[in-house]
Amino acid sequence: MSFAFETWVLFVRSIKKLIRTPILLFFALFQPIIFLVLFTQLFGSFGSLLSQKAGYVGVSYLSFATAGIVLQNGFSSALQSGTSVVDDLTSGFLEKVLVTPVNRAAILLGRLLSDAFRVVVQSAIILALAYLLGADMATGAVGVLLIFLIIAFFGLAWSGISLAIGLKTKSSETVFGLGGIVTFPLLFMSTALVPTSLMPSWMQTVSNFNPITYAVNAVRALTITGFDWGTVLEAFGVIGLIAVVTLGATLYLFRKVVS
């Protein structure tokens, strides 16, 4: 009971910090919105190629790319979340929390849940905007909730990596820089913006090993095809695997820092 309470209290603290600096949310959303509004227009003619060669008959490029843009945002936001733990480390806040009897795992969980929450809020805004611009939403409200769930797990898993890097390097700049370097290559070599069948063959191979691909495929299925449970479960499986590794590493490094 006290574990849940402590996690909640620390979660709320992170959320308050988020709400009170809304400019950060704006910065985070700026890039995906540019993609949604400009990029999909720029590549609008790509839609016919999708119909003819990739089996996405009658699907606009906007509808196709929405899933990719949502996950791009989730990925890059989650990869920045380590900066907040660096802030808490360097400001002494973490130390102040650690001298209280609070459960150590609650500190980590509160942080991760708030990161996941942030990514879901951002995704909701992007999805709403995409819908207004005319993107498909094949599975309605239930599908959207499922998308949120996928994104929350996806965010949780990648936040773990970011937190681990933050705890290891104690440098916001490193976390920030690494996130920036990793995001686009991994994104381009996934199905986020282009289906596998239209990629050069070496990239198809990379894409098939790219975890982003699986999350994108699930969200894409839910936005333009329907409840494709196979794809959705596959996504949860892949994300779950990443989460086990990243959260394990985070827990290990956190233990090292706090003991």
Next chain:
Amino acid sequence: MEDVISVDKLQVIYSDGTKAVDGINFDVKEGEFFGFLGPNGAGKSTTIKVLTTLLRKTAGNATVFGHDISSHAKDIRPLIGVQSQDTVVDGDLSGRENMVLQGNLHGMRGKELDARVDELLKLVELTDVADRRAAYYSGGMKKRLDLASSLVHKPKLLFLDEPTTGLDPQSRAGVWKYMRRLNKEEGITIFLTTQYLEEADRLCDRLAIIDHGQIVASGTPSELKDEIGADAITLAAEGNSGGALTVKQVLQGIPGIGEIVEGEGGITIYAKNASTMVPDIVRAFDSSGLRLVSINLSRPSLDDVFLKHTGHRIRAEELVKPPSRMIGRFGRRR
């Protein structure tokens, strides 16, 4: 009286080989205002980190309220309050929210917590600004908020790591007032570290002087000063080109001169009847060919105690410390 803190041959060695704390022994009794006086890097903060369960000791033993710091850290945490050297408040939260969060982390909630927070806000005179974001507070206000938030759970023992470093004199006097009130009126045992002689002298019932990880002297402030047993004469002199005698030699030739300690900024002599010796000193210099630049007479201070035991003076950093965003607080322990 029962020992609140008991430390036996405590040693902390960092992985780079630095002996931050090198075999110290001391104890703090219930209700005492106990101080660690020493310059930067003497081992004060390291000792606090070990006693507050944040850092592992290398060797030796220590207990807080009878609980071993290594094996029973969980029993210690609910009983202690800590104010670290850097002021730690969350600027995005209001003063009240900072305090409520701290209470929550100690398992407090509801009306009991609200009442306690109100009481403490009043104590540190922040009631009027309690609902403003702490980022807008002045340095002194943040320090008071930090102090108050370390008291929410009614700790029986409070660790204060250089609580007034970087504060202006007025804010410092304010913090002193609260610290004294907490100790005398609320009966909280206080462990204070400081590099300010005046602070240690005024507040502490008992203190230990620490330098290079070792305790060089301990006792009540007046015990320590009486130990000097003499007044201090500090003087500075300039050599003459042809002068064959050093300043020290001149002084040694004067009858009745006690210990002579050379330090930065001059030479300090300890003598029983210092005031009657000044004319002798002046005369001795006149005939020596050395020029006496200044001469100063003072009752022994803790600085003299420090000088006597370590051979150098405490140089307190009067300047405001670098911003707390600097990295490396945790890094040191590896």
